[in-house]
Amino acid sequence: MAKKTVVIGFLGTQLDAGIAAGRWEKWRPTVSLTQHEEVVIDRLELLHGERHETLAEQLRADIAKVSPETEVRLVRIDVADPWDFGEMYAALYDWSRSYAFKPERERYWAHITTGTHVAQICMFLMVEARFIPGVLLQTAPPRKQAAGNPGSYTLIDLDLSRYDVLAQRFGQAQQQALDFLKSGIPTRNRAFNALIEEIERVAVRSKAPVLLTGPTGAGKSHLARRMYELKKARHQVSGPFVEVNCATLQGDGAVSTLFGHRKGAFTGAAADRAGLLRSAHEGVLFLDEIGELGRDEQAMLLKAVEEKRFFPLGSDREVTSDFQLVAGTNRDLRRDVAEGRFREDLYARINLWNYTLPGLVERPEDIEPNVEHLLAQMAAELGRAVRFNAEAKAAYLRFATSGEAAWHGNFRDLSASIMRLATLADAGRISTALVDAELARLRWLWHRDGASPPAGPGEVQLDALLTEEVRGSLDLFDRLQLEAVVRVCRTCSSLSEAGRRLFDHSRLQRSVVNDADRLRKYLQRFGLAWSDVAGR
Structure with missing residues (x-):
């Protein structure tokens, strides 16, 4: 037994209007649905507001003339403001939850040509979320208006392969964003890749503070800047990326640098200063080593983050700045809070998104792709290609991924090491002799105090x-x-x-x-x- 066709749509208060005989000369989208010879509309659920009951009755009568087999049900939906997204969505949602859908016996077409743009969007969302178990129906007028010409219609199934293509394009865009955050480096560490995937979602969806923790040289500053550039490419920020290392800020200079000052606020304050928080307006402020801030600066920063306003040093008038805070630290702020060195309320505010970047010794499988990336960078800077000999590369990677390699400075150490090798490489070839000399240098840098080599991940010496x-x-x-x-x-x-x-x-x-x-x-x-x- 063939399924019955049920159309769900809004009354078009303008497009469907008409009382005089001339109404039959124009294209009316709701009436046109029942005028197509190749399809029979068994039932029409016509949604309308209280003010348009007369027009709805007129439409039902007109449809009875051209398609007596079509049952027209008038469904009153009371929405005070049809342009209010929340109100319209709630009304449609409530109706759909109370409606007795019978997909085993009926097929449903959601008409999205009539109604306000907000109503059309809400109808789309109802179908996409499967609250209405059907497809979208789009109608269009004929090229030349003529009595009885119903125009055309198109069915859009959100489960069709063309929708999958859109999903694939979205997936490709997301992968491009991930590659961007990783600077195009094909990292292999599963935990790190999962971390970057979540950071990508947060970067493009949230303006809340982000806390990046991890050892020195793990890439906190670099990642913060890439997050900013990703947001800027999506037109989510228009201001600059402002970075400061809080370990370099001391005393009144810290307050002045961050929050600005008024002329004469202290000795040497010869002119007004905006401060970094105001400079970061509508952009991203990266406070590296945030754990080094003094208690007074922490209190002022909390107010600035929560309320988007603060007092410059020496001023009795507040200023405003709307920025996103990204903070970095290599300290355990939980311990600092417990020991009274860091404000608990500020920590709670910046700890909504907390990500710990692993050190290089925790990502040995990522050393090789990072070496290749750094070599490409060095080649661009030096203006010549630089490569390892096969034996030299094997020796370097064997050492770099062993427990003997401390990588105290993490990627800073690795970058400096590759820079030395690329600079000294004759004819662009890194030889075994160069690698042996570089490994000796690294051993001396890391163990010049005579201490035993550090243990690798999970090792205890x-x-x-x-x-x-x-x-x-x-x-x-x-x-x-x-x-x-x-x-x-x-x-x-x-x-x-x-x-x-x-x-x-x-x-x-x-x-x-x-x-x-x-x-x-x-x-x-x-x-x-x-x-x-x-x-x-």
């Missing part, structure tokens, strides 16, 4: 922590157990937290619980203190 006497007396069992304990300690912020994690079950069997003391005594057996194993 006990020999660097224990005395020779203790090392010589350790059984393999004790060594493996101690390594596991130290590994847990390095993931915790305090002795107490580490104790709770290590004794999470046995502590329940004790009448007196002191996890920190149990862990302290365990470490003392090997001549170790918390400061030795905390890794901070």
